Amino acid sequence: MTVSFTRIDAVALPIAQPNFDTDQIIPARFLSRDRDLGLADCLFRDLRFTTEGAERPEFVLNRPEFRPAEIVVGERNFACGSSRENAVWALFDYGFRAAIAPSFGDIFKNNCIKNGMLPVVLPAQTVASLLAQLQHTPGARVQIDLPTQTVVLPDGTRHGFEIDPFAKHCLLNGVDEIAFTLSQVDEITAFENRYGRENA
Amino acid sequence: MVEQSAPRTLFEKIWSQHRVLERPDGQTLLYVDCHLVHDGSAPAFQRLRQRGLPVRAPGRTFATPDHYVLTTTREIGEIPDPERRGMVQQLAENTAAHGITMFGLDDTRQGIVHVMGPEEGLSQPGALLVCGDSHTSTHGAFGALAFGIGSSEVSHVLATQSLWQRKPMTLRITIDGELAPGVTGKDVILAIIARIGAAGATEHVIEYAGSAIRGLSMEGRLTLCNMSIEAGGRAGMVAPDEVTFAYLQGRPYAPKGADWDKALERWRRLPTDDGAVFDREVVMDAAEIAPTVTWGTSPENALPITGVVPDPADEADPERRDSMIRALDYMGLTPGTRLEDVPVDRVFIGSCTNSRIEDLRAAAAIARGRKVAPGVVAWVVPGSGLIKLQAEAEGLDRVFTEAGFEWRQAGCSMCLGTNGEIAAPKERCASTSNRNFVGRQGPGARTHLMSPATAAATAIAGRLADFRVLGDVT
Numbered sequence: 001m002t003v004s005f006t007r008i009d010a011v012a013l014p015i016a017q018p019n020f021d022t023d024q025i026i027p028a029r030f031l032s033r034d035r036d037l038g039l040a041d042c043l044f045r046d047l048r049f050t051t052e053g054a055e056r057p058e059f060v061l062n063r064p065e066f067r068p069a070e071i072v073v074g075e076r077n078f079a080c081g082s083s084r085e086n087a088v089w090a091l092f093d094y095g096f097r098a099a100i101a102p103s104f105g106d107i108f109k110n111n112c113i114k115n116g117m118l119p120v121v122l123p124a125q126t127v128a129s130l131l132a133q134l135q136h137t138p139g140a141r142v143q144i145d146l147p148t149q150t151v152v153l154p155d156g157t158r159h160g161f162e163i164d165p166f167a168k169h170c171l172l173n174g175v176d177e178i179a180f181t182l183s184q185v186d187e188i189t190a191f192e193n194r195y196g197r198e199n200a
Numbered sequence: 201m202v203e204q205s206a207p208r209t210l211f212e213k214i215w216s217q218h219r220v221l222e223r224p225d226g227q228t229l230l231y232v233d234c235h236l237v238h239d240g241s242a243p244a245f246q247r248l249r250q251r252g253l254p255v256r257a258p259g260r261t262f263a264t265p266d267h268y269v270l271t272t273t274r275e276i277g278e279i280p281d282p283e284r285r286g287m288v289q290q291l292a293e294n295t296a297a298h299g300i301t302m303f304g305l306d307d308t309r310q311g312i313v314h315v316m317g318p319e320e321g322l323s324q325p326g327a328l329l330v331c332g333d334s335h336t337s338t339h340g341a342f343g344a345l346a347f348g349i350g351s352s353e354v355s356h357v358l359a360t361q362s363l364w365q366r367k368p369m370t371l372r373i374t375i376d377g378e379l380a381p382g383v384t385g386k387d388v389i390l391a392i393i394a395r396i397g398a399a400g401a402t403e404h405v406i407e408y409a410g411s412a413i414r415g416l417s418m419e420g421r422l423t424l425c426n427m428s429i430e431a432g433g434r435a436g437m438v439a440p441d442e443v444t445f446a447y448l449q450g451r452p453y454a455p456k457g458a459d460w461d462k463a464l465e466r467w468r469r470l471p472t473d474d475g476a477v478f479d480r481e482v483v484m485d486a487a488e489i490a491p492t493v494t495w496g497t498s499p500e501n502a503l504p505i506t507g508v509v510p511d512p513a514d515e516a517d518p519e520r521r522d523s524m525i526r527a528l529d530y531m532g533l534t535p536g537t538r539l540e541d542v543p544v545d546r547v548f549i550g551s552c553t554n555s556r557i558e559d560l561r562a563a564a565a566i567a568r569g570r571k572v573a574p575g576v577v578a579w580v581v582p583g584s585g586l587i588k589l590q591a592e593a594e595g596l597d598r599v600f601t602e603a604g605f606e607w608r609q610a611g612c613s614m615c616l617g618t619n620g621e622i623a624a625p626k627e628r629c630a631s632t633s634n635r636n637f638v639g640r641q642g643p644g645a646r647t648h649l650m651s652p653a654t655a656a657a658t659a660i661a662g663r664l665a666d667f668r669v670l671g672d673v674t
Contacts, residue, residue, distance in 0.1 A: 184221065
C-alpha cells in the first residue's frame with residue numbers, strides 16, 4: 001500500500017470499551033476472504049449485525065449520525081490481541097482513516113501505518129473527554145492534522161500528540177516500505193556477510 | 201568480541217546483534233534469522249507476486265499449515281469451504297514456488313507453527329524470529345527475541361529478510377520461590393496478566409526471571425512466553441540455560457558437532473548481566489499462585505479456581521465496573537457464584553499455548569480411569585503430528601478415548617475456529633487456549649481459560665474443577 005495521510009476533519013465513532021480486541025473488529029471466520037472483495041461488511045460484524053444479518057440498532061455505528069464516521073475512538077488497549085491486519089483493512093474499507101486511543105495493541109498500531117491509517121495516542125483523560133463529547137453530540141467532528149501533530153476535539157480544544165518520526169514520514173509521503181528498504185539492500189547484504197562470519 | 205560496555209539485558213544483546221542499520225530518528229532495521237509462515241500468509245505472498253519480488257532468504261523461512269486445516273482429516277480436498285481450502289492450497293503453492301521448506305498435511309512434522317518451530321530446533325537462543333501471528337512470543341522461551349507481525353510486515357520480511365522497529369522498553373517479571381504441585385506455566389501467566397492487566401506490558405518486551413521461572417520445563421516456558429501478548433507485551437523471553445540446551449540438542453535444525461559447541465559458547469553469554477537496568481520491574485511470589493481460570497472476556501479476568509465470580513458493585517473504577525458488567529452478561533454468570541459451580545458444555549485441550557506432550561501428559565494423568573461428564577463434548581487436539589505420535593506411543597490417546605475425549609489431528613482448531621471448528625452460541629467451553637475474547641471460539645461462545653490439568657478435571661466434573669480435590673468418579 002502506498003496510501004498517504006495528511007489531515008482529516010470527520011465524524012468520530014466512540015467505542016467506549018477498554019481492551020477492545022481485533023476479534024471484535026473482524027471475527028476470525030472472515031479472515032480467509034479475499035481483500036479485493038472488500039471487508040466493510042465484516043467490520044464489527046457480530047456487534048453490528050445479528051446472526052441473521054439484521055442490523056443491531058443499539059450498536060453505535062448503526063446510528064445514522066455515526067454512519068459517515070472516518071475516525072474511530074477507543075479506550076485503553078484498543079485493538080489488542082490478534083495480529084490480523086484484516087482489522088485495519090475492514091476499518092479502511094468502511095472508510096476509517098484514523099484511530100484515537102490512550103493506548104493501542106502494538107501490532108495493530110504498526111498495521112495502521114502500513115495502510116495509510118493514522119493511530120493517535122492521547123492521554124486517557126483527553127480520550128475520556130472526547131468519548132463523552134461524542135456520546136453527547138452524535139455526529140460531532142474531530143480534526144486531526146499530522147504535519148503539526150494536533151487534534152481538535154468537538155469542544156474546540158486543541159491537543160498535541162507524539163508520533164514516531166519515521167511513521168510520520170511514511171504516512172505523509174505514502175512511502176512504500178519494501179521499496180524503501182530495498183533501496184538500501186547493500187546494507188542488508190553487508191550485514192549478512194558480516195553476520196555469517198561472526199556466527200561461524 | 202567482548203564489549204566493555206554497561207551491563208546489558210538479554211533483550212539488548214539480541215537487539216544489537218541484529219541491527220542492520222539505525223536511522224537518526226531511532227528506527228532500526230533488524231535482521232530476521234528465522235521467519236515462520238502459516239496458511240494465513242496468502243495476502244503477503246500475493247503482494248510479493250504483484251511486485252515480481254523474490255523471497256530473499258528462502259532457507260530462513262519455514263512453513264506449515266495450521267489455522268485452516270481440519271483436525272478430523274489430513275486431506276486438503278476434504279476441507280469443505282473453498283476459501284479455507286484455498287488458504288491451505290496457496291501455502292503449498294507459494295512455498296513451492298519460492299523454494300521454502302514446508303511441513304504439509306502429509307508430513308508428521310506438520311503442526312501449529314509455534315509448536316513446530318521449537319520441535320524442529322528452529323527456535324534458538326539469541327535468534328530473532330518473526331511470524332505473522334501474535335503468539336510468536338512463544339519462541340522467546342528459548343531466549344530468542346520473537347514477536348508477531350502483520351501481513352504487510354510478512355511481505356517485507358519475505359522480500360528483505362529484515363524489519364523496521366523502534367526499540368521497545370523492557371519489563372522484568374521476577375517470580376521466586378516454588379510453585380505448588382500441579383501449578384503450571386499457564387497458571388503463572390494467567391496470574392501475571394491478572395496482576396499487571398491486559399495492557400500491562402504494552403510497548404515492552406518482558407523478561408521472565410526468578411527461581412520459579414528457571415524451574416519450569418521448556419514446555420512450561422513456552423506456555424508462559426506464548427501469552428505475553430495477552431499482557432500487551434511485544435515479546436516475552438526467558439534466559440537460556442541447561443534446560444534450554446538439553447531440549448534443543450539433537451533437534452533437526454539445531455547446530456551439530458563443533459557448531460553445537462560454538463553455539464553453546466555464544467548462548468551462555470546471552471543472559472542478562474548483573475546490574476542491567478530494566479525500564480520496569482514486577483516481583484511476584486510463586487507460592488501465591490494457584491490453579492487459575494478466567495471468568496470474563498479478557499485474559500486479565502483471572503482468579504484462583506477456588507474463587508467466586510466477582511461483583512461489579514465492589515469495583516470502584518466506573519470503566520472497569522462497566523467492563524465487568526458487560527463481561528458477566530456475555531458469560532452468563534452471576535456475581536458470587538463459586539467458579540467450581542459453573543457447568544461447562546465443552547472442553548478444548550489444545551492450541552499453541554497448551555498442546556505439547558507435557559500438557560497432554562498432565563491432562564491424561566487426570567483423565568486416566570475416569571469418564572467425561574455426560575453431555576460434555578471434550579476434545580484433545582495435539583499441537584503437531586509428532587506430538588500425536590509420541591502421545592500414542594505413550595498410550596495417552598487410549599487414556600483420552602476411554603475417558604470419552606475425542607482424539608484429533610494437529611491444528612489451531614477451536615482456539616480461534618478459523619477452520620470452522622467452533623462452539624455454538626452460549627455454549628460454555630473450558631479451554632487451554634489463550635483468548636477468552638467475545639466470540640473467539642464462535643459467535644456467542646463463552647470461553648474459560650485454564651491449564652490442561654484443570655481442563656481435564658473440568659471435563660470429568662462437568663463444571664469448572666480444581667484438579668487437586670477431584671474425587672474418584674466411577
